Amino acid sequence: MAIYHFSVKTVARSAGRSATAAIAYRSGEKIYCEREGREHDYSRKTGVEYKEIYLPEGAPQHLKNREKLWNEVEQRETRKNSTVAREFEIAFPSELNQEQRLAMLEELCASIVERHQIAVDACIHAPHTGSGSDERNYHAHILMSTRKLTPEGFTEKTRELDQKHSGEIEHWREHFADICNMHLDMAGSTARVDHRSYKDQENGLEATLHEGPKVTELRRRGIETEISRTNDEIKERNQAQLQYGKNMDLLIAENEITLKKLKTEQQMHIQNSAKTPPLSAEEQFQYIQRENLSKLLKGEISAKEANLDLDFMQHNLEKVEGILRKQQKHKNDFNQQLAQDIVKSRLKQSHDKLQSLVDQHNELGQNKPLLFGKKAWEAQRDAIYQEHKQLKDRHEYQKKNGVKDLLENEKFKAHAWTQYQKEHPAKAEEYQNLYQSYRAIKNGVDKIKAEQQMKLRQEQQLKAQQQAPKMKSRGMRR
Incomplete structure (x- = not known):
């Protein structure tokens, strides 16, 4: 814990x-x-x-x-x-x-x-x-x-x-x-x-008293005090409460398994019983919708064959979007941390290189020729200075924008996804499956909306044609 x-x-x-x-x-x-x-x-x-x-x-x-x-x-x-x-x-x-x-x-x-x-x-x-x-x-x-x-x-x-x-x-x-x-x-x-405090969490646990350096030192030496004794008693009660909570969680889980089993048996009984009253039209509709959505996501039928209701699809789309947002946040946090680590490594390398150039520059300054080779010395010193200046500009840019640039880079995104799959294979697979489900449902919603809009336009055009006054044909004048 x-x-x-x-x-x-x-x-x-x-x-x-x-x-x-x-x-x-x-x-x-x-x-x-x-x-x-x-x-x-x-x-x-x-x-x-x-x-x-x-x-x-x-x-x-x-x-x-x-x-x-x-x-x-x-x-x-x-x-x-x-x-x-x-x-x-x-x-x-x-x-x-x-x-x-x-x-x-x-x-x-x-x-x-x-x-x-x-x-x-x-x-x-x-x-x-x-x-x-x-x-x-x-x-x-x-x-x-x-x-x-x-x-x-x-x-x-x-x-x-x-x-x-x-x-x-x-x-x-x-x-x-x-x-x-x-x-x-x-x-x-x-x-x-x-x-939050134990009180705000409403978990039944008690807060211990602050011991301070003196009580802590006495505790290390095996000497009990009123505060340390009280804290030990509180910890024992908290441990008992936590164990009770674990036992309750286990009991609840067992009851949920039993309840699920009973519901399954009841459903089988309902399906096989001749005396069972028929499902309502709404219940039948929802059942068919769920079955068709499941087949659509598995690729067994097309969106047209599924014939899914828009409200039903949008409700499921919102549910999937909520779960996907949480998983996307976990992936984004991973990418952020990976980008920070890469930039930190780059900054260390450039910092070491900058220090090396400074050392070279200082060493040249101490070995300035008095007569011969002065121009070559100045050119070398200036080259080191210019290299240092350019590297320092890149270093400062990396420090300020390195993480942001990486997160927007497509190659980094591909690398980050590969690393994410290695370090979090279960979450990566779950994310991929969920994203595929999201795209399938989203495409279904878009198609239904497009069909409804087309149907609405056709109805409006037909209505407009019916309401338009008919022009009387005139005969030819002689």
């Missing part, structure tokens, strides 16, 4: 905290705080699986340096009780692997940066199983600036994340749940998470 966790915290000076100390601990690095004039050293910390800084487009590139980024954040705040950073703490479903966790984190962080135009520094922590931590406890700390970041630097505060009535926090809780469920689905897992 996938566990959902998404908490929101702040780093405030009023609580004696600093952004530099917070990020040093979360990243497991040594960070010097210019405001405090001291160093926060957590370089011996273990368990940091991944860390990355995400900045808005056009942000100063020197802020990709963790120490410079959070020192600028601190320097921008002048009040002694300022909130200098916000934090989203998230837990990853245990059903996902390292690569899938990373994909989830990047998707979430990119959407935060895009929506609020702030700096984001994210770190994934692996569980400390040696100290008693749950081996499934892979989680991430997402530290965010409280101010927007532009090419000119940090500007105004993002107040929407402070206001309860804005609905932003609820938006991110729900969005993260959607990301979890999409990646669980793509991983082939049937587990799902729900961002």
Whole structure:
């Protein structure tokens, strides 16, 4: 069963905290705080699986340096009780692997940066199983600036994340749940998470009490507290409730199977019984329509032979469209992720090439000839510069439009469909069959409408001819 966790915290000076100390601990690095004039050293910390800084487009590139980024954040705040950073703490479903966790984190962080135009520094922590931590406890700390970041630097505060009535926090809780469920689905897992509280879900489960670092540390050492004992009791009751729910689901499923069997037997009895009252005209009509539609979809008869009713066909078309939309969304999400992965790989290659050109350019600068070969040196240096400029333009274009261009490219669509069939064969087959059914029903609806319109025009023409006054024939004058 996938566990959902998404908490929101702040780093405030009023609580004696600093952004530099917070990020040093979360990243497991040594960070010097210019405001405090001291160093926060957590370089011996273990368990940091991944860390990355995400900045808005056009942000100063020197802020990709963790120490410079959070020192600028601190320097921008002048009040002694300022909130200098916000934090989203998230837990990853245990059903996902390292690569899938990373994909989830990047998707979430990119959407935060895009929506609020702030700096984001994210770190994934692996569980400390040696100290008693749950081996499934892979989680991430997402530290965010409280101010927007532009090419000119940090500007105004993002107040929407402070206001309860804005609905932003609820938006991110729900969005993260959607990301979890999409990646669980793509991983082939049937587990799902729900961002709503147990109370809102009305599932009979109880929420546990917040334990905090002190209670957690005592729990790891095997020391019970009132809070940990209460939480253990709540977990036991929740487990019993979940087991009861599973038993009820099983019982309902068994009853549905029995009911289906009884209905089948009843139908056979109705069909073979001479005393059974005949079906009504409407029931007979619906039965024939369903049979003919089934034969049409199997290719056993043509649309003309099926002679299907328009209202019946449109009703079935709407049903198929609804299911097809959901499957189309799953396929689109897969294509989006595949395109992002391809563009990310391309950007890495071009970034490495750009760095190589910069190194070549710098090396040439250090070996400038004093007399002979100066023109050849300048030409070589200029060629490297021009190559760097062209590659950088392509790199920036890829960064901005790469995913969009791929999604619109027919060759990519064909490649993505092949990959989708490999990774989700059952869903791909279901999608193809459903799409064929949709096209068959749609063609049927279009033909019926066309026939009705033609018939209506013919009737209108005939009516117009009948209503037109007849001209009296005149004899020839002598």
